[in-house]
Each structure stands twice: as structure tokens, then as C-alpha cells.
Amino acid sequence: MTAPPTTAPDARTSTLDLIGNTPLVLLKGPSEAAGCEIWGKCEFANPGASVKDRAALWILRDAEAKGLLQPGGTIVEGTAGNTGIGMALVANARGYRTIIVMPETQSREKMDTLRALGAELVLVPAAPFSNPAHFVHTSRRLAEETEGAIWANQFDNIANRKAHIESTAPEIWQQMEGRIDGFTCAAGTGGTIAGVGMGLKAFDENITIALTDPHGAALYNYYANGELKAEGSSVAEGIGQGRITANLDGAPIDTQFRISDEDGLHWVGRLLSEEGLCLGLSSGINVAGAVALGRQLGAGSRVATILCDTGFRYLSSLYNPGWLEAKGLPVFPWLSR
Ligand code: PMP
Numbered sequence: 001m002t003a004p005p006t007t008a009p010d011a012r013t014s015t016l017d018l019i020g021n022t023p024l025v026l027l028k029g030p031s032e033a034a035g036c037e038i039w040g041k042c043e044f045a046n047p048g049a050s051v052k053d054r055a056a057l058w059i060l061r062d063a064e065a066k067g068l069l070q071p072g073g074t075i076v077e078g079t080a081g082n083t084g085i086g087m088a089l090v091a092n093a094r095g096y097r098t099i100i101v102m103p104e105t106q107s108r109e110k111m112d113t114l115r116a117l118g119a120e121l122v123l124v125p126a127a128p129f130s131n132p133a134h135f136v137h138t139s140r141r142l143a144e145e146t147e148g149a150i151w152a153n154q155f156d157n158i159a160n161r162k163a164h165i166e167s168t169a170p171e172i173w174q175q176m177e178g179r180i181d182g183f184t185c186a187a188g189t190g191g192t193i194a195g196v197g198m199g200l201k202a203f204d205e206n207i208t209i210a211l212t213d214p215h216g217a218a219l220y221n222y223y224a225n226g227e228l229k230a231e232g233s234s235v236a237e238g239i240g241q242g243r244i245t246a247n248l249d250g251a252p253i254d255t256q257f258r259i260s261d262e263d264g265l266h267w268v269g270r271l272l273s274e275e276g277l278c279l280g281l282s283s284g285i286n287v288a289g290a291v292a293l294g295r296q297l298g299a300g301s302r303v304a305t306i307l308c309d310t311g312f313r314y315l316s317s318l319y320n321p322g323w324l325e326a327k328g329l330p331v332f333p334w335l336s337r
Contacts, residue, residue: 015047016090018046019053020046020167022042022043023042023175024041024172024175024304025039025307028275029270029271030271030291034303036294036295036297036299036300036303037294037301037302038287038290038303038304039304039305040307041168041171041304041306044283044307044310049309049313050082050085050238050313051308052083053086053089054086054164055083055154056087056089057086058162058163059087059154060091061159062159063150063159064094069096072095072096074143074146074149075099075149076098076099076100076139076143077152077153078134078136078138078140079100079135079154080106080237081102081114081313082110082308083154084114084119087119088114089117092118098119098120099120099149100120100122101123101135101138101139101142102135103124103135106237107237108316110237122138122139129243136155139151154189154191155190155247156246158246160191161195161198161247162195164191164194164196164199165195165196165202169195169196169198169200169203170199170203172196173199173203178203179302180204180207180302180303180304181207181297181301181303182207182210183196183197183208183304184210184290185211185289186211186212186214186217186239186240186259186282186285187213187217187239187248188240188282189241190248192306193248193253194248194249194250196306198251201252208255209251209252209254210253210289212257212286212289212305213240213257213258213259214234214258214260214282215232216230216232216240217239217241218243219256232260234261235261237282255296257292257293259285259289261281264287265318265329265330266284267285268280268284269332271283273332273334277307278310279310280310280311282308283307283308290303
């Protein structure tokens with residue numbers, strides 16, 4: 001057998017370099033539904049299986065560069081789970097301890113994963129942001145009380161969106177060979193939509209940046225008419241913001257869509273059964289938003305979105321008939337067989 005050429009090696013010299021450079025894939029069903037090309041950025045292919053590995057790495061490197069983190073120090077973070085998983089991995093790789101504060105309503109898989117990775121897990125009841133017991137405020141207090149600790153503060157630390165300005169946006173631009181008409185995704189911290197939006201606009205200001213908002217979040221109304229007002233609710237984890245975080249401040253949002261859990265689940269089900277992609281609900285909501293944006297931009301347009309995390313993280317919820325029925329959501333037909 002002839003040896004393959006050695007010109008394009010993909011060996012990386014540090015496990016931290018495994019973060020980013022994720023593949024981009026053309027999504028068949030969504031492209032057909034939109035009448036144009038819909039591409040998905042496979043963020044589930046990061047080592048922590050979500051888009052948040054990038055934010056975790058950039059926040060850690062920023063803290064190190066500012067001299068805030070000493071060897072053997074501690075990183076404390078409040079998170080819906082995925083940032084905690086990314087943070088625990090990068091912290092292990094750099095020799096830090098991780099303390100993660102998480103609402104007890106998040107998926108069982110995320111809690112088990114965090115414990116398995118060695119993070120110290122603090123569960124708090126779900127509470128509104130105005131309540132001092134909210135996971136974000138609890139994590140800040142814990143960081144203040146812990147010797148040698150920093151607070152990662154993903155919502156208002158703009159090292160988060162910088163990850164997407166400096167990595168996700170240029171990757172998408174290169175992978176689409178500079179031919180991209182629109183980008184959309186939902187916001188948790190807002191780091192992804194703001195960072196990718198800013199990064200892409202710097203390459204071509206004509207690219208339409210659209211926010212895809214789940215029900216129960218306040219950003220759709222904010223970008224549509226300036227009013228931070230939430231309506232309805234969603235079971236999607238990791239997205240749904242009620243305020244303008246520092247990461248969202250100045251995000252170049254041209255237009256916005258509001259997407260229901262049912263519409264998001266429709267795409268989660270179809271992408272799994274027709275294209276072999278097992279995703280979480282925020283990815284389905286993003287794809288529904290991308291289809292809406294594609295229809296608006298018209299035939300021949302090229303739209304990209306984010307496939308945020310793996311569905312394996314939601315086996316006890318999204319892929320569990322009992323859970324879906326209890327939430328009044330449709331059950332994927334193959335689950336009732
Ligand atoms: N989807 C999932 C599953 C997430 O965990 C997050 C992060 N909270 C997001 C989407 C949104 O990403 P961002 O924080 O960059 O807005």
C-alpha cells in the first residue's frame with residue numbers, strides 16, 4: 001500500500017488545541033425546507049461536546065494572561081452545565097480546581113458528567129436573576145469566599161464572546177469560502193451570537209445576523225421594539241436570556257425570530273432520524289431559526305447556524321417519552337415503539 005501524503009496532518013500538540021476547528025455540515029432537510037443552503041457548525045465535536053468549550057478556554061487564558069489565576073488556583077462558575085463541563089476539562093488540563101454552581105433543574109446527565117470530570121458541584125434551586133440565591137450570584141459569592149479563586153463570570157466576561165470573534169467566526173467564514181449571507185443562533189450568555197456576529201460583520205458587513213430566541217426569553221422583544229419582555233416558556237437548556245449581558249452589549253443583530261420548543265423538537269427529530277445527528281434542543285431551535293432566515297433571504301442564499309451540543313446529554317429528558325409527555329411535548333415516534 002502506498003503511504004498517504006504527509007502534507008495535511010491534523011495532529012495537535014496540546015489537548016487544549018482540540019477545542020475549536022469543528023466541522024461545518026450542509027443540513028439536507030433544513031436546506032430543502034428553506035429553499036437555500038443551511039449549514040450547521042458541529043460544536044458537539046468539541047472535547048466537552050458543546051460550544052461552551054471555546055468560552056471556557058478563552059476565559060481561562062484571559063485570566064492567566066491578566067495574572068488573576070495562580071498555579072493550583074480555583075475557577076468558580078455558575079452555569080446551566082455546558083460551560084462547567086468545558087471549564088472542568090480546561091482546568092484539569094492546566095492544573096486548576098473547578099467549583100460549579102448549577103440550578104438543580106438542569107439535566108441529570110450534566111450533573112453526572114460534571115462530577116465524573118472532577119468538578120465540585122453546588123446545586124441551587126432555580127430562582128429569578130433578581131434573587132440573591134440565583135446560581136450566578138451564588139457563584140460570585142463562592143468565588144469571593146474561596147482563597148485563590150477567580151469567578152469566570154461567563155455572562156459579563158467578554159473573553160467569552162472574544163472566543164467566537166477570534167475562532168468561530170473566522171472558521172465559519174473560511175469553511176463557507178467567504179460566501180455566506182446569513183448567520184443565526186439563540187443566546188444564553190449571548191457570547192456566540194454577539195461574537196460570531198461581530199466577527200462575520202468585520203469580514204463582510206452585508207451578512208445578515210439574526211437572533212433566534214426561544215419562548216420565555218426577553219431578547220426577541222428587545223431587538224424588535226426595545227422592550228425587554230418575556231412571553232411563554234421553554235424547556236430548552238442553556239438558552240433564553242432576560243437581560244442585556246456585557247457579551248450581548250453592541251451585538252450587531254439585524255433581525256430576530258421567535259421559535260417554539262415544538263418547532264425546535266421537529267428539527268431535533270428530523271436531524272436524528274433522517275441525517276443521523278443527535279442534538280440538544282437549542283440546536284433544533286437554531287436550525288428552525290436558520291430555516292426562517294433562509295426563507296427570508298431567498299433562494300440561492302447560504303445560511304449558517306450552531307449545533308450547540310450533543311443529544312447524549314439529554315437522554316433522560318428530550319429522548320425520554322415519560323419526560324416529554326409530562327411536559328406536554330410530542331414524543332418521537334420511534335420512542336413509542
Ligand atoms: N446551547 C446550549 C446547549 C448551551 O449550553 C448554551 C450556553 N449557555 C448555548 C446554547 C448558548 O450559548 P451562548 O452562552 O454563547 O449564548
